[in-house]
Amino acid sequence: MIDLITSLLAITMRAGASLVYATVGEIYTERSGILNLGLEGMMLMGAVSSFAVAYYTGSLVLAVLMAMLVGGLLALTHAFLTVTMRANQVVSGLSITLFGSGLASFLGQRLGPAENSHYLVGLVGPKFTPIAVPGLSQLPLVGPIFNQDPLTYILYLLVPAAWFYLYKTRAGLELRAVGENPRTADAMGVDVVKVRYLYTTIGGMLTGLGGAHLSLAYTPGWSENITGGRGWIVIALVIFAMWNPARAVLGALLFGGINAVQFRLQAAGTNIPAAYLNMLPYLTTIVVLVAMTWWEALSKRIGAPAALGKPYMREEK
Amino acid sequence: MRIVFEKRQSISRKAQVLVPVVSLLLSLVLGAILLALSKAxxxxxxVAMAKGAFGSWRNFSETLVKAIPLMLTGLGISIAFRMQFWNIGAEGQLVWGGVAAAGVALFWADRIPAGLLLPASLLAGIIAGGLWAGIPATLKAWIGVDETLTTLMLNYVAILYAEHLYYGPWRDPHGYGFPGTAQLPPAAWLPRLGNTRAHLGLLFAIIAAALLWFIFKRTRWGFELTIIGENKTAARYLGIDIGRNIVLALLLSGALSGLAGACEVTGVSHRLQQGLAIGYGYTAIIVAWMAQLDPIAILFVSILMAALMVGGDQVQMMMGLPAAVGLVLQGLILFPLLAGSLFTEYKLKIIRGREKATTGGQV
Structure with a gap:
């Protein structure tokens, strides 16, 4: 039994890392009042670009930087369209996804070497491998926590830091103020436009990194639709985490856990339809949304950004 | 010197026409750069894309096959968007339409007279799509739950359920393990145009567009929906029941997407199978938005977007280029269009010296 749980945790954590990156990123974006539905496109672009860079340069560091650059640029486009040009956030985000997934698919069939008829599919490149912490990784139950790839270890620092920054620093306070009430934040002397640009871009960089974890660590290599809809799951996880970076881990583990359990159930030949298990995260999210709206007061305490999705026009009072 | 956006007195007609045209041209230029960079x-x-999409009646009919679901879902979405209800759940509503139509055609064929099987299937699809959209609408109207997120989540529930059906209980026992239901009885097949795959759904889309045009231009209900979208406070003053209208409008919105799914199943695939949820519901959001929610324009924009998809498939077959080139172009049209739509409502004003901006916001 302990072995089973230990191995479930190992699968869960591997599956969850990319989700945590993107969820923390989108939490920061949404905290500034911008909803970015372009996650799926940004993750795919992060995955394809980082794999291509890793394949040709052999450098995983460059690959990760590339994923962050590409994710950041796409998010910057979203920020420009929604903040400066005041475009509809839903439509702009969907456009990023449409464009990003189209371009990722295109590049996946053009960036490869001639001998593979320009395809990236099927190539083997450098990848992140788990590094076991001597001793700790042998522990029962928690062992897998200490046998992860470097990108996952970075999360052990990133998540607490993201939480601390958001709740315990002046900059974090300003970020939350902009998402809650941009007019008041503006009056306090916070540059709303700058804050929205900054955190939307940071969110895109983290999402791109999440994509890189897929093509460099979780399922090394490039394949069409490598994200399998993770970009959309993240939108659900952000709500599930109630816009708190610390809780993002729980959501990602829950979703990764469902995947892992399902894998086990199938292996054991049980007959519970996988569909019902897979629906759980989405149904839970709807329940969370309903509950949050129902108890308006609760929603204030758990911090759904009140100005989420609303453009800020300084002149229109 | 500063540059500010100044709100126009009225929406600029010139910008309304110019912005989409310039956006299309710009996307073709950007696309050309991308193609040249990748040595194509x-x-x-x-030329190959245009020929592939419009070159012959046969090719054009394939463009129509892809345009029909975009038209129907695009029209459905436009109703919701007019009230500023961000229904991004057309994909799930379409899937439910397909599931219900297939269910009726497969399992009630012996209870329903053959002549009525097709209408019954389509009706089932319409009802299922409408009810599925009714869930987020009711949550919004009663409790105020944000519809963007609920409609999106419900897509996944619908898709997973449909997959469960055709991988599980509805799977064709004689299908050699192929994930899909058995073929629908021919009585439930939607008539096709000539010997192409384009089907009667085209007529439904044209009728629906005309009907919506009439509703929004000529009826009190259309007026009410428009007011709700433009100014909720004014709507309340006028005594308009916002909640009831949201639910009614969304039932209609979902019904059209449901019809799209029912037409896909009865007109194209003749069974419920993988490939129903391929993103029509998302592309249609962009269609509705590009057409500025105008029902007649939605028909033409749908053909344009479908042509990019079919054209993409064609260059893959003929030139070995990735079919995704069509998707990339779709995306590329949108960015200048999104940026440019600001100019229909605002104009750029350059302010020199100390002159004060009266209504403009600093950028």
Whole structure:
């Protein structure tokens, strides 16, 4: 039994890392009042670009930087369209996804070497491998926590830091103020436009990194639709985490856990339809949304950004 | 010197026409650069795409096959968007339409007279799509739950359920393990145009567009929906029941997407199978938005977007280029269009010296 749980945790954590990156990123974006539905496109672009860079340069560091650059640029486009040009956030985000997934698919069939008829599919490149912490990784139950790839270890620092920054620093306070009430934040002397640009871009960089974890660590290599809809799951996880970076881990583990359990159930030949298990995260999210709206007061305490999705026009009072 | 956006007195007609045209041209230029960078001849690619989508009646009919679901879902979405209800759940509503139509055609064929099987299937699809959209609408109207997120989540529930059906209980026992239901009885097949795959759904889309045009231009209900979208406070003053209208409008919105799914199943695939949820519901959001929610324009924009998809498939077959080139172009049209739509409502004003901006916001 302990072995089973230990191995479930190992699968869960591997599956969850990319989700945590993107969820923390989108939490920061949404905290500034911008909803970015372009996650799926940004993750795919992060995955394809980082794999291509890793394949040709052999450098995983460059690959990760590339994923962050590409994710950041796409998010910057979203920020420009929604903040400066005041475009509809839903439509702009969907456009990023449409464009990003189209371009990722295109590049996946053009960036490869001639001998593979320009395809990236099927190539083997450098990848992140788990590094076991001597001793700790042998522990029962928690062992897998200490046998992860470097990108996952970075999360052990990133998540607490993201939480601390958001709740315990002046900059974090300003970020939350902009998402809650941009007019008041503006009056306090916070540059709303700058804050929205900054955190939307940071969110895109983290999402791109999440994509890189897929093509460099979780399922090394490039394949069409490598994200399998993770970009959309993240939108659900952000709500599930109630816009708190610390809780993002729980959501990602829950979703990764469902995947892992399902894998086990199938292996054991049980007959519970996988569909019902897979629906759980989405149904839970709807329940969370309903509950949050129902108890308006609760929603204030758990911090759904009140100005989420609303453009800020300084002149229109 | 500063540059500010100044709100126009009225929406600029010139910008309304100019912005989409310039956006299309710009996307073709950007696309050409991308193609040239990846060592493909942009001109040849575009010619091949255009030929692939419009070159012959056969090719054009394939463009129509893809345009029909975009038209129906696009029209459905436009109703919701007019009230500023961000229904991004058309994909799930379409899937439910397909599931319900297939269910009726497969399992009630012996209870329903053959002549009525097709209408019954389509009706089932319409009802299922409408009810599925009714869930987020009711949550919004009663409790105020944000519809963007609920409609999106419900897509996944619908898709997973449909997959469960055709991988599980509805799977064709004689299908050699192929994930899909058995073929629908021919009585439930939607008539096709000539010997192409384009089907009667085209007529439904045209009728629906005309009907919506009439509703929004000529009826009190259309007026109410428009007011709700433009100014909720004014709507309340006028005594309009916002909640009831949201639910009614969304039932209609979902019904059209449901019809799209029912037409896909009865008109194209003749069974419920993988490939129903391929993103029509998302592309249609962009269609509705590009057409500025105008029902007649939605028909033409749908054909344009479908042509990019079919054209993409064609260059893959003929030139070995990735079919995704069509998707990339779709995306590329949108960015200048999104940026440019600001100019229909605002104009740029350059302010020199100390002159004060009266209504403009600093950028």
């Amino acid at each position: 001849n942009p001109w040849e690619t575009y």
